[in-house]
Amino acid sequence: MRWTLKPIPEQNNVKRLSAELKVDALVSQLLLQRGIANYNEAKDFFRPELNDLHDPFLMKGMLEAVNRIEDAIAKQENILVYGDYDVDGTTSVALLASFLLTSYDKVATYIPDRYAEGYGVSLQGIDFADDNGFTLIIALDCGIKAIEKVAYAKEKGIDFIICDHHRPGKELPEAVAVLDPKREDCTYPYKELCGCGVGFKLIQALNSNSGGSIEEILPFLDLVATAIAADIVPITGENRVLAFCGLQVINTAPRTGIRAIVQQLKKKVLTITDVVFIVAPRINAAGRMVHGQHAVNLLMESDVEKAMQFASEIEKYNADRRDLDKEITAAALTQIQENKEEEKFTSVVFDEDWHKGVIGIVASRLTETYYRPTLVFTKSGDKLAASARSVKGFDVYEALQGCSDYLEQFGGHKYAAGLTLLESQYQNFKDQFEKVVSQTIDPKLLTPEIHIDAQIELHQITPKLFRIIKQFAPFGPGNMTPVFMAQGVQDTGYGKGVGEDEKHLKLTLVQNGSKPIGAIGFNLGEKLSLIKSKQQFDIVFSIEENEWNGQVNLQLKIKDIR
Template structure:
């Protein structure tokens, strides 16, 4: 691990912000590192308000989208709400379909089958719409590159409204409306919304025709917060406001489907990390193991008992998913060593019987062992399909674009993407991808980095500090949980390893004469010997509150020790 201390902002900036906010300079430093430099910035940061949300009509084509939906309702047309099978897609479909159904019955949903249809808008989905008399498809979290699909639908007198957040290609589909804040000709003030976020802006715009205010739409924010957390979009601007109020809905009055998922894990209050690790994987498991429809059924169910039934089925899918990803990761690691590819700049592996639903998770797991851009391929029909994951600072989407001659199709983001190719192109692509990464990746991007916000002493850790840090929530990209660094600490002799394979480390640590603190290091079990015999060591950590038997105590979550 590389430990990198964030550069300290200019002294006068720190002093000024500390003074206007009446906080310690240390807190002012953390805020400036997050782009908060004025009293006004801090007000928006510490006191998120629904009034800070932008007018949805600032989004290019929003007026056209609303006009077409209102026309469909006036003419009693059938509307099909279509979305991807991941968390962002299924929450977006659940949100838009359940909103429309509050005042219009002729609305159905469609989630493509991960295996039979693959990612995004599908011909099979359009044929379903044609066979069943749908004249309008609203595509969510997909469609920005579906030029041929939209043309195919047009030939069948089916109109498209696209709500996407992925990067557009050179041309846009000829849809009635294309809502995507990443369009170059879109002047919407915030372009980091997730797919469900774009769906929320659509219902916000539709709501204006029904004299609804933002307060009438808050009940949908549990879905939006879940999508923001799962899709790992920046926790800034509108995303932070939507996530903040969405978390309140999740904790106070969630829809029956989310309540049923939370009910199973028996946790009183969820933060954004819990949404990422508890709610999102379970919603995702439906599309990975069975079908994304199961997630939409769960998230649109009004009866709690029925929702509990759906949730217990999804719990089983999640359990199956864990077993599969563990097994496939083992096989993929073996393949890398057998092919003597440990020293490559990329990990590209393929096995035709690997489960397509978990290859993205496996790619992330491989990065834990070999820290480099990673692609995991499996067979999908007569093609090879892959999930790509990247490392900090390296744009895997651009790398795929550079090798796109070998690909049938691809799409995604800087850190995660998907693609398909023909079997005969696999080796050529694998070599081209290795070459382009070798030529463009920076050497330090091949070593995992811990970015440290500030160096502190244990004496600085107080209940007051915890209270202030809690107001930094919800955390996420560009507003990550603060990471601290402390020198010369000692374990008091309680060091032990935990877990089935002794993979975790638990310590009781002190610095000089400070009060002792419990520290837990997940995956750091192999570093226990660094802490023995009262030896001093340095630590990088986050500060958590630990709840046990209704008692709350401060705990350090270790990220690394040296």
């Protein structure tokens, strides 16, 4: 890994903030690096409150959206809540539909089939609305580029409201309202909401327009926090408030469906990381393996027995997804090795039998292994479909534009994209993609980079420091868990490889006579020789709690050793 120390803030600012907050210099440095420079900003950071949320009517199109929904309710119209099949989409649909159903019963949900309809608003979905007498479709986490589809719906007398967070094209669909903070003409103060976040702003507006208090919609924040975690949006500003309050709901009074997922776990208190790795994949598994509507059914279910039944079905989908993911990743790694492609700038693999629902996960796994822009292809109808993943700092969407002559269609963003092409163009595309990447990527981007907040001494690691760091949560993009570096540490002599094939390292570390502290280094077993014979070495790590035999101690989670 490349070790990069973040810039150290000016000492005068560190001293001033330390005095203002009555904290030590290290804590002030961590806060300043996160853009927190005074008491009020620190208060908002450490104590997020619902009252910190922006007025939803600041979002362009919000008034029109609220008026159209209220009009539909007054005229007893049928409303179809439509969303994407991933976590952000299914939580969005569950959020808006369950909110509307608290006071109005002519509401149904629709999730497109990942395989039959593909991503976003589909003609099939609009035909379903037409056949069943729906005159208003509210699309969540999709729709910002559905210009022809919205026009098609209009011909059939169906209005659209779009709630999206993806970057719009040059033209917007002719919907009644288009809610998207990334619209160039939208002056909403926070731009990084996920799709479910935009959906929450809509229910906030509907609720306040009917005289409701913000506390009344607090129970919906378990869905919003789940979407924020899964969609990996920055946990800053308004997202931090939504995630912080949403985690409190998840840990104290989650909806029946989320409780059904969570109560299979042994953890008493879930963090945002638990939501990313435990709750979100299970919700996602429905859309990957069967149909996203199964996830919506679980998230909207209030009967405990039914919710438990749905959760156990989804648990099975998730287990199947994991098995497929493991199997396909192993086959893809073998393909890369057999074709001797480790030295290339890209990893591009294909098998017509690979399951389309997991190729995105496999692409992520391959990127972790070889740290190259990666594409995983499979057969989809009479074409090939692929998921693309990139490395930090390289725009894979732009690279695909340089290969567009060989593509049928593609879409996505800087680090993840999807595409389709004719099988006859596969080799031409593969060659062109390697050429484009090799000519445009900075070679240093092919080595993972680790950003370090501060260099510290082991004696500075205390329960008090850890208690303060815990209050920096929820962690995520824009507010990552603090990462530290310590130089010249030594193992006390008992360091060893642990786990299957001894691929992890377990150590006890000291530095300049400090008290020993335990440490674990996952996937660092090959570095055992660096820590033997009490020789000195440098580490990059975060601090965590380790519970063993009823004892809770601080330990270092080592990210790299040199």
